Each structure stands twice: as C-alpha cells, then as structure tokens.
Amino acid sequence: MVKPVTLKNIVFYADDDADDLELVQDAFDRYSNNVKVVTAKDGVQALSYLQSLNEQAITPCLIILDINMPMLNGRDVLRRIKEIPPLASIPVVLFTTSSSPLDKEFARKYNAGFITKPLDVSQMKIITDLFIDHCSDEIKKNIRKRLQ
Amino acid sequence: MSALCREVGIMRMSEFELLCRKEQLAILQRKGIYVGKRKTTKFIKLLFQLDSFYIEISYVSYRLSIHKMRYCDSASILDPYLDQIDVEYLVA
Numbered sequence: 564m565v566k567p568v569t570l571k572n573i574v575f576y577a578d579d580d581a582d583d584l585e586l587v588q589d590a591f592d593r594y595s596n597n598v599k600v601v602t603a604k605d606g607v608q609a610l611s612y613l614q615s616l617n618e619q620a621i622t623p624c625l626i627i628l629d630i631n632m633p634m635l636n637g638r639d640v641l642r643r644i645k646e647i648p649p650l651a652s653i654p655v656v657l658f659t660t661s662s663s664p665l666d667k668e669f670a671r672k673y674n675a676g677f678i679t680k681p682l683d684v685s686q687m688k689i690i691t692d693l694f695i696d697h698c699s700d701e702i703k704k705n706i707r708k709r710l711q
Numbered sequence: 712m713s714a715l716c717r718e719v720g721i722m723r724m725s726e727f728e729l730l731c732r733k734e735q736l737a738i739l740q741r742k743g744i745y746v747g748k749r750k751t752t753k754f755i756k757l758l759f760q761l762d763s764f765y766i767e768i769s770y771v772s773y774r775l776s777i778h779k780m781r782y783c784d785s786a787s788i789l790d791p792y793l794d795q796i797d798v799e800y801l802v803a
Contacts, residue, residue: 582774661745681740682774682777683775684774
C-alpha cells in the first residue's frame with residue numbers, strides 16, 4: 564500500500580509486476596538520499612495516490628507507468644493525469660516490456676517518455692539515468708549534484 | 712550497436728542465432744513483442760516474438776542474469792503463456 568512522503572523528491576512508479584517494482588526500487592538505491600520511490604500496484608491505486616498528493620500540494624518529480632496493468636492501464640492513467648492541471652505538468656515515462664510503435668506513438672501524443680524495460684544487467688545500469696533525464700533541469704541537477 | 716541492429720527488416724531465426732548475445736538483446740529490446748512471463752522453480756522466463764519466431768529468456772536473477780535463451784519457430788512454445796496473451800493487442 565502506498566504511503567505519503569514529503570521530505571525527498573518523489574519518483575512515483577506504478578506496475579503490477581512485483582519483480583519490476585523491486586528492480587526499479589533497487590535501481591534508485593544510489594539516489595536514496597535524494598529520491599524516494601513510491602509505488603502502486605495498479606492504475607486505480609496510482610491515480611488515487613496521485614490525486615491525494617495533489618490535494619496536499621505535493622508534486623512528484625517523475626511518474627513512471629507500466630502500460631499493462633489491471634483495473635486501469637498505464638495509457639488510461641496517463642490520459643487522466645493530463646486532464647488534472649497540477650499533475651499534467653509532471654514528467655511521465657511509460658516503462659514497458661512492449662516495444663510497440665503504437666505505444667511509442669501514444670507516449671509521444673501525450674508528451675510522455677517511453678522506455679523499454681531492460682533485458683539484462685548492462686541495459687539496467689543506464690535505466691535510472693534515463694529516468695532522471697526526464698525530470699526538470701532543476702531536479703536533475705539537484706539529484707545528481709548531491710550524489711557527487 | 713551493429714549495422715544489423717539498425718536494420719529494421721525481417722529477421723530469420725537462423726540469422727538471429729548467429730548474433731552475439733549483446734546484439735540479440737539489443738534487437739529484442741528494440742523490436743521484440745512481449746508475450747508473457749512465467750516462473751519455474753529455478754528461473755523466471757520471459758517470452759518474446761520477433762518476426763516469425765519466438766525467444767524465451769530464462770533468468771537466474773530477473774532482468775539481470777540470463778541463464779539461457781531458447782529460440783523456437785513453433786507456436787507450441789506459447790502454450791504456457793496462453794492465459795497472458797493480450798487479445799486486444801493482437802487484434803489492434
């Protein structure tokens with residue numbers, strides 16, 4: 564179950580695959596002083612949590628969405644996010660095992676990033692940096708500066 | 712990335728088998744269509760379709776350490792994944 568966090572930059576990640584949730588949390592470990600990864604297991608939980616953050620005027624620095632999730636898929640969550648003004652400006656990345664051109668086009672249409680899930684450790688190493696590249700310049704600088 | 716990876720043409724299983732693993736994974740990540748995931752007692756397996764054949768990756772450590780990759784051009788490899796196949800996607 565998701566819990567509110569206010570002290571660090573929040574990276575919000577929704578995925579129904581427990582292994583992938585763990586993998587991304589591990590990938591952000593080296594940024595753990597600056598970033599808190601908050602997770603949801605489906606699209607409905609994701610949207611509900613994002614709306615509750617919005618009501619508290621808390622803004623994640625990045626939203627990562629798996630596409631194939633039960634209840635509400637990542638495409639629908641992205642569509643809904645873009646209809647809620649304070650959430651609409653948050654960078655979103657669709658993170659998926661699919662490499663479908665249709666999904667890439669969908670991401671482009673909604674101004675979201677598109678990253679295919681890695682297949683081995685060499686690809687995994689660069690994934691976190693690819694995620695952070697989608698954050699605003701200020702957040703990027705902040706996260707990386709504190710790491711050094 | 713090799714010139715082969717940049718090619719977007721149809722690839723045969725016999726051609727794919729000749730590539731090194733790094734090239735295989737690069738092509739798979741770029742062009743592979745995810746079919747499903749399953750767990751056995753020792754491994755986590757992902758199945759992809761690439762053009763007219765299938766590749767099943769067995770992981771010792773999920774997405775990190777590959778035990779082996781199995782190639783197959785028979786649809787029988789789909790059997791353990793049938794309950795996960797996204798019919799909506801196939802129809803689209």
